[in-house]
Amino acid sequence: MEFNYTILILLLPMLSFLVLGLAGMRMKHKVAGAIGTTVLGIVAVLSYLTAYLYFGNGRSADGTFAPQTPWNFEWLPFTTNLHIDMGILLDPISVMMLIVISTVSLMVHIYSFGYMKGEVGFQRYYAFLSLFSFSMLGLVVATNIFQMYVFWELVGVSSYLLIGFYYTKPEAIAASKKAFIVTRFADLGFLIGILIYGYYAGTFTFTPETKMLVAAGGMIPWALGLMFVGGAGKSAMFPLHIWLPDAMEGPTPVSALIHAATMVVAGVYLVARMFPLFIVYAPDVLHWIAYLGVLTAFYAAAVACVQTDIKRVLAFSTISQIAFMVVALGVCIGADTHEGLGYMAGMFHLFTHAMFKALLFLGAGAIIHAVHSNEMSAMGGLRKYMPITHITFLIACLAIAGIPPFSGFFSKDEILAACFQFSPVVGWMMSIIAGMTAFYMFRLYYGIFWGKENKELHAHHTPHEAPVSMSFPLIFLAAVTCVAGFIPFGNFVSSNGQSYDIHLNAQVAITSVCIAIVAIVLATIMYLKEQQPIADRLAATFKTLHQAAYRRFYMDEIWMFVTKKIIFRCISTPLAWWDRHVIDQFFNFTAWSAQASADEVRGMQSGRIQSYCIWFLVGALVFTLMLLLI
Amino acid sequence: MNILSLFVLIPLLMLLGLWLSRNLNQVRGVMVAGSSLLLLTAIYLTVDYLGIRHAEAAAGVTDAPEMLFTASYMWYAPLHICYSIGVDGISVAMLLLSAIIVFTGTFASWKLKPLTKEYFLWFTLLSLGVFGFFISTDLFTMFMFYEVALIPMYLLIGVWGSGRKEYAAMKLTLMLMGASAFLLIGILGIYYGSGAQTMNVLEIAKLHIPMDMQRIFFPLTFLGFGVLGALFPFHTWSPDGHASAPTAVSMLHAGVLMKLGGYGCFRVAMYLMPEAAQELGWIFLILTTISVVYGAFSAVVQTDLKYINAYSSVSHCGLVLFALLMMTYTSSTGAILQMLSHGLMTALFFALIGMIYGRTHTRDIRQMSGLMKIMPFLSVGYVIAGLANLGLPGLSGFVAEMTIFVGSFQNADTFHRVCTIIACTSIVITAVYILRVVGKILYGKCTDPHHMHLTDATWDERLAVICLIVAVAGMGLAPFWISDMINDSVTPIINNLISASNL
């Protein structure tokens, strides 16, 4: 009963979307923005209240936080067992997600006031943000897998609309289309997974009866694996990651909210949500997911090392970090708190990453706002002009690099510990990738704030610090990043719900910090100065490799080949031709042959008596013959 | 007076009124009055129907009649042809759909010229046929109304159409007439095969038609209706027909007339000949699966807006027949939902395309761009229609498609499963062609100087579009009541089919 108000968390953004969407164009910019921001403010307050009440209620007898379902009603009935319910489920991870989403979303709302000032379609922008917040919140509180799918699609569409916000820009149109279609393709897997799950588990809820699952046998791993395909699409796992870098065409705050902090972790959340089933019925699938995660993390980190567009670097870093979370979930070998350490670690990293990655993106937004370009070549030496952005960005970089005492260190350390527990090989690989993370982030950092200043450009237009509406979110998120690591996260979220005290694994911690420091030093040597001889020489030596990494190992080209050449050229065009020229012509031929034979028959009616008479005679003879013969 | 007869009576009075009217305003007056009345009647009927059903459920009536508001008048005694009418949840839903589309279609052709009066005469006759078809329970009466709905199509496309209109009109009419020839044989086969002393569907359903006759007449009947439901490979009339038809006719055609096919397949072919449906269903299942995927793929490379939607209709109507042939309760409910949903959203699509075409005078997507800035209302409407089409939750398409897929998956046969998974892929392809069009014509910069000065929708167009959007969103947001209504009504038909499979 006490959580009945949680429905407001969903309804308010929905209402805000409707109001802004229908009447927004008649409002002043400020009014529209204020409505959206106020609503999100209330949602954030309610989310914190929920977290406070929920965790404050204490654990139930079995040592877990009991899930609560304050709302649930049948939305669309299929059969007696299968129906889509709409409701709200509160459990540790969903409450945690509520906090993440409402915090980042609120920050983005505030930030956008400054960033989007004066843009055409400001009201539309806030309407879409509200729609997104509504969908994302609905996704995390879903009481069943189908509700999750419903909101999953909705976040996909709001992402589509927001990426394509600058709808007169061809790149934005292409990127929005690509994002939607790629994730839709992945959602096909999700849908089929749900169908299999629904049939064999006999329900869409997350807690099916054990005897159904046992009876289903080999089908449950299939269902879960296919669901993960959907998750891989949203969470940009290799090879379905291609949409995410392009999605950076959207306004930067949107990238921060959707493509860094919230929507892209939906896949991780999905795996976490289905974790109890994964770990019992499909541990192999879970481990394959971990291997895929390692591959993705490595690939994205490698690509991020050579990109020059700062948002692209951040995008690949996002892919890589999400892969860390996926790996963390994948390396769990059991449900108890120790064997399932990765679960806790993944969720923890999700939480800390959301904060510092949003911070990075918002910082990047402030920079782009100042220099009007995404390219690193337009930047350099900005630390003098933008001190607040500089410091907050540095904090985020340290956090993502895994330097204590920033939040990223703690969560990443737990992930590495979980990896080592699973297999030393995976552990070492992830450690190296963590080092790469530190390297490319500091390459980015030096490239923006140190290095050679683009005097020409800056003389033309002096960069300036962002307005308060933009710097406040930066400071807030930086503060969160500084302290979030000390949250006793394991006491709230763990694989089986029992309390788990995080204790640093000294060996892992020291190794990872060492690797990170080495990487940072390397980046400092290579990129701090105005001249970068080492970097240039390396690029020249490994020209092919550098070029391949810069072109993202040609993954986009491969996908373009598949879509343009195979789907369009080899399937659709021949099919359309077949339809017009074979099937249609067959019917046209039928019509034509009817007409032609009619013409023939018509010719016999010449109107000439004599020809009629010949026919008459022939007929008479035939009849005579018949009479004679019979 | 039976409320259902109003659905025939009102169009008849409208015809009379149109015949007597002397100028444009009178014509419009008659149309608006008549179509609003029809809409009100349909809404009233829906409410009334639901009320009665709920009362029955509350009272715990176990043998509730399958149809409500039944009535029967002998019409031609020697062949037992009656004007018998009655509705269940499926027909109520279809009547509501038709009423909405006739209403919005009236506004969508508000400024149509020339020969406005004659146009509306044929338009009304067409809707008379449609309404009559959905209320009939007598095979012959049903067939008669079916023909009444087909013939005006020829004139409406041939006279008021665009492009290769004579060719398209002739093709459409001939193919549908050919199909109705099969249908007539099928119906006569059912009548004589069952040995019934009536043509009433409900009565015939209680009898058993010998299996060797079913084997002949089931394919004929199914094909006869299936052609109208754009069954592969008999779908080619639909792209040409839709492309050439005037706006409101496209709306009515794709929105309602194609539904006659699915409705007939279900109500007549599968209901009356369940054994053959079980035995021969697989052939048609393959064809419909092809329809679903094939239509979607073909739509991807079209360049004419109407062709894109026509192929999309092939795909979506294929899904209707596909779901019917899955023969589970849920999938059939999904099929009916899909008919409703597809009817509404395609009507919306064609209305918008007509309005855009009326301004830009081209439907070639390569020649348009950046319309979002120029006609925001129409463009937003188009985006919403597109999103509904690709199955965005909260709009009607999602509800229908999900019901179909979940329902189809309940059929545990491997062959059916494979078909289901193949059909599922269409949702991805749908996204491809919808977003392609939206990206090409609405987004980007407007390049054609002639398009710069175009205006946005006028009030009559806005009314039509808003009505349809509200209906699409209403169905998508609150699917439970309509799903319940349909679910109860498919039960007897599916029961029939399931008991047939157990023989």
Place this chain on the structure above:
Amino acid sequence: MDIHVVYYLVISTIMLFAGIYGFFTRKNLLAVLISVELILNATNINFAVFNRYLFPDVFEGHFFALFGIGIAAAETAVAIAIIINIYRNIRNIQTDNIDELKG
């Protein structure tokens, strides 16, 4: 001495086929009419011949031949009237030009 019946029949057959041939091939309506006369007369001959050889006691065959001649005369009159009318209408009497009946 009697002329053998076959000779009569050969003559009438020749006349009949000549008539039929003429009827089909002549393009002039008058020639067609003449051909019809040939056919009729061939049958008249047959009537007379068979009556004479098979049933010498009765005269029905001869009477029928007379009827035939009479009817042929009447028919010729009507036909010529029609031909004249056609001539008035289309200024010639070629059969090729008279195809108003065609579908």
